[in-house]
Amino acid sequence: MMTLAAEIDNSSPEKLLAPVLSAFWDQPDSWTLATYERHEGYQGLKRALAMSPDDLIAYVKESGLRGRGGAGFPTGMKWQFIPQGDGKPHYLVVNADESEPGTCKDIPLLFANPHSLIEGMIIACYAIRSEHAFIYLRGEVVPVLRRLHEAVREAYAAGYLGRNILGSGLNLELTVHAGAGAYICGEETALLDSLEGRRGQPRLRPPFPAVAGLYACPTVVNNVESIASVPAILNRGKEWFTSMGSEKSPGFTLYSLSGHVASPGQYEAPLGITLRQLLDMSGGMRPGHRLKFWTPGGSSTPMFTDEHLDVPLDYEGVGAAGSMLGTKALQCFDETTCVVRAVTRWTEFYAHESCGKCTPCREGTYWLVQLLRDIEAGRGQLSDLDKLNDIADNINGKSFCALGDGAASPIFSSLKYFRAEYEQHITGRACPFDPAKSTAWADNHKEVTA
The missing domain is CATH 3.10.20.600 (Ubiquitin-like (UB roll))
Structure with a gap:
């Protein structure tokens, strides 16, 4: 199947957009229950409650919805991993700890349309047979935290949360938890440890969260956008989604x-x-x-x-x-951006946010920063480029969690596409993009200033 974007006339670029979650972000009081219900809010939940939990999981699987948090793992399949009849409580945890440089979709979604997430969570909890769900929110975004608390209050008042939801027999409590500002808690097992009151550090796996997650019970951890997309699929149909x-x-x-x-x-x-x-x-x-x-x-x-x-x-x-x-x-x-400077700033972030639990990430990110700072300042040597690549290789795939892989990615790719720029810093003994240190900066800007 070709992408829909490829099938549309490019002369009308606005036709490429598909506003669903963002359809009414610009309307007054978009975050309220009244506005959400005017836009078919909680209709997907009513359709979901008319299905059996197993049929609901199968429906989401057939829609092809993939996790929107990064890895793209099929959402319905993740729900299916939860064992049934085990006698343990099941939990849904929504990862709203959006902290990576450049990533900024979940926070605006929660700020403008929090009920899409709440409705999706109720549907997911019905599917996995959970009676307690958690939202782990990045603690610095206090305005979003306030709106989320108010949306949860509205949902309780309207009978969408609490006991016997819409007469279905489903009971669900929803807890909003504000994190303390650690990037590592965006990793699902570190998030679970933090939610339990411990220091946020990745767990060794197995066991995986689907078997032993929150409080050692079966747990689904999903991204905000993944769960918020579910109500529209139920309301408009899987065929609409796969189109x-x-x-x-x-x-x-x-x-x-x-x-x-x-x-x-x-x-x-x-x-x-x-x-x-x-x-x-x-x-x-x-x-x-x-x-x-x-x-x-x-x-x-x-x-x-x-x-x-x-x-x-x-x-x-x-x-x-x-x-x-x-x-x-x-x-x-x-073209005004220095690649070395950008990669250095990213690597400084990863070194600062490393939890320190595993040696490759703890030591490797530190030494990457030292080398990059020297290269950016013009104090590096050509042999440092091979050292950078070697250290990144010793981090990639060898750390407890994906933070190490994320720190290595900018190193590998920048050396692949911009090795000459690294070499220019070293041979020129200065950053060519720094107007205070190098006349090469003016040469790079001739076409802009002319």
Whole structure:
């Protein structure tokens, strides 16, 4: 199946968009229950409650919905992993600890349309037979925390939460938990430890959360957007959902366009759209500048260049091109950006946020930062480039969690596409993009200042 984006006339770029979760973000009081119900809110829940839990899981599986948190694991399959008849309580935990540089979709969604998440959580809990669900929210976003608390209060008052929901016999308590600002708690097992009151550090697996998660009980951990997408699938049908996107990556999703672009923001479109199409409809790069490099899924995904403008932004397309779709955080950088500086700042973030539990990540990110700082300042040696690659290789795939892999990705990809720029820092003994240290900066800006 071709992507829907490829089938639409590109002369009308606005037709590429598919506003579902963001359909009424711009309306007054979009976050209230009254506004949500005016836009068919909680209709998907009513249809879900008319099905058996097993049929509901099968329906979500058949829709092809994949996790929107980064890995793209099928949502229905994750629900199916929960053992039934085990006599233990089951839990649903929504990961709203959005902390990665460039990733900014879940927080706006919760701020403008929190009831889509709450409805999705009720549906998911019915499917996995859970009576207690948690939202683990990034603690710094206090305005979102307040709106989420109010939305939960409205849902309780309307009978969507609590006991015997809509006369179905389903009982569900929902707890909103604010984290303490640790990036590592975005990793699902570190999140569970934090939710239990312990220090947020990744667990060794197995056992996996589906068998021994929160409080050593079967647990599903899903991303905000994954769960918030479920009500529309139930309300409008799986055929409607699979009519968008590509064969293996169906449906709609939020693309977060940021950086040196004319109109940054959230663009909700079918999976498979390209960055060129998104830039065409958003006004392109900032006036007078051109795209140099970009990330398809946040700073932890291998970077792309302007040669990848037409890569389909779905899981298979981005993977085949050598990166990961991740959280669809499209950070775009123009020709004024120093790649070494950008990678150094990202690596400093990963070194700071490493929990320190495993040696490859704890030691490796530290030494990556030291080397990168020397190279950026013009104090490096050409042999340092092989050291960078070697250290990144000793982190990648060898740490407890994906933080190590995320720290290695910018190193590998930047050396692949911009090794000459690293060498220029070393041989020139300065950053060529620093106007205070190098005349090469002016040469790089002639076409802009002329």
